[in-house]
Amino acid sequence: MQAWHFTEMPYPYLPPDAPSTRINLPSVHFDPKIGADLYNRYLDEHAIADELGLDIMLNEHHQTPTCIDTAAPLNLAILARQTKRARLLILGNPVGHRNDPVRVAEEMAMIDCISYGRLECGFVRGVPYEVFASNANPTRSGERLWEGIDLCLKAWATTDGPFNYEGAFWHRRSINLWPRPYQTPHPQIWVTGSTDVATPHRCAERGYVFATFLLPHQQVRPLFDSYRERFVERGLPGGGGIAYMPLVHTADSESEAEGGAEELRWYLTSSRSEPQFRDPPGYMPVKGKVAAMKQAASGGARNLRQGSLEQLRDQGILISGTPDSVARQVKRFYDFVGGFDHLLMMDHAGFMSHERTVRSMTLFAKEVYPQIKDLPRTKPIRVAQAAE
């Protein structure tokens, strides 16, 4: 089991009456002096994670105060120099939203070289509201993601001079990457998903890591099972494995842990958005849209993420407590979902102080990590059955 430190790098000082924290909150509410301190603090904490033996994950969002890491490759480049040993995961590049996948491939190759091959390269379709920031057509964001990945891979793997490319979404006449990645032919690829089993299937077929975030274990299990099934069906080695992100807080006492967990919950409760930003046209497939319309007509669904701390812990969306309790909860989730390989820890959110964040990371690294590090890697389902 590999454990990764992660924060969305929030700017938590939201105006109390803001109807929306997505897309249209005026930037007059961003104080650059506070923002400068936050960026530097968050980068410091990533350097501490490196010293503690944790790996590091970054992501990006746009036009929202809940994540001011709007250009993850920039922070990644800083960390490539300021850290020494941690794996550096970007999860991920919203390649379908960027107008130039070749530029993404170049950035990743540079970071991989500067870090001496510590890059883990993720790609994401992007959450619905991202289409408003990038203007990428919501009905094609999935297709753009996979074409973008393929173009990056081809750009990295082609080492014998320029190639021409005329795809559905991008045309380039002489792609010839300088530099190419430090890891040959390219870093491990990661892709995220949350509902459609087609994504873990595709990841398994290609040997990518499949990652999913903040879902109850009942919903995670079928996604992970479909990954494990498919990499046997296709006879492929399976590659990277599977990853899950809960909120994670480790503290010296249960009462202290409860306070930290409450601060992490900010991430689940502070996001407000107007309906049009949650549901851009054609982002959801027709079947999903039909289900959503019926649900809305019948009064809407209960949001699983809005439960009590106890409920969140029961679902595995939140893992919090003293070190032994956190280790138990990780193992419980591991058993519920049939095993997994990467624990992506959102271990900071909202107003959580530097001291509390570092204490939690330190306790985890020193007292929890040794208890879970040797959990076996996930196995292909049929191999496991054969062993039994």
Next chain:
Amino acid sequence: MGADFVRIGDVQLEVERRGTGRTVLLLPGEDVLEPDSEAAAALARSFDVVIPSPPGFGRSSRPDWIDSVDDVSYLYLSLLERLDLRDVCIIGCSLGGWIAAEMATKDQSRLAKLVLVAPYGVKFGGAAKRDIADMWTLSPRTVMELKWCDPATGQRDIATMSDEQLAIIARNLESFARFCWEPYMHNPKLRHRLERIAVPTLLVWGEKDGIVSSDYGRSYANLIPRAEFELIAGAAHYPHLEQPGHFMRRVGAFLR
């Protein structure tokens, strides 16, 4: 009366046909409320009314290569040829009006007259000006208020619809975005091509249209050499649905 399918290349187009007489090609707006409207029923009493569903709307297929109103307009010109329709009057509403304008700039050999009801398709303002209200960043409620004098007129009862009907609504929403996301609701070439339209053309606009203003409508009309302009009071973006009496009197006279 009834729906049928016509194959054009690799596209299966759903085409409904009702009534007899001269052909009116009725091109519904993106909400596809026209087929059940009073205006459509009135038209079918005097005309052969042909109502196609654009690719990805209704039950029409939508191959991946089709991604613009320009593509749809070529398919519809092929449809006129396939059904051997001549002397056709097109009534196009909103998105359908844009499709009709595109068709007329390409080939008018089978067209007699054109009625464009609050069509999209053209941009007049500068880079930072929205000529056409952004229906995808405004709240659904605001969009309804901009589209209708009385938003209740446009409400649909989702709770009573079958899964098949809901799937059609979902497909329509998706295909509308596929064609019109960027450039938003316009083809930068179209405004320069409208001068090609030689058939008599009537533009109809709701006085209270909050999606595309009547000023936009008059500018649109000015680009078409033989265009008349009719403003309808007590109506917003769908004057043919909110004021069908006024609409049918004016359109009836124009088509005669």
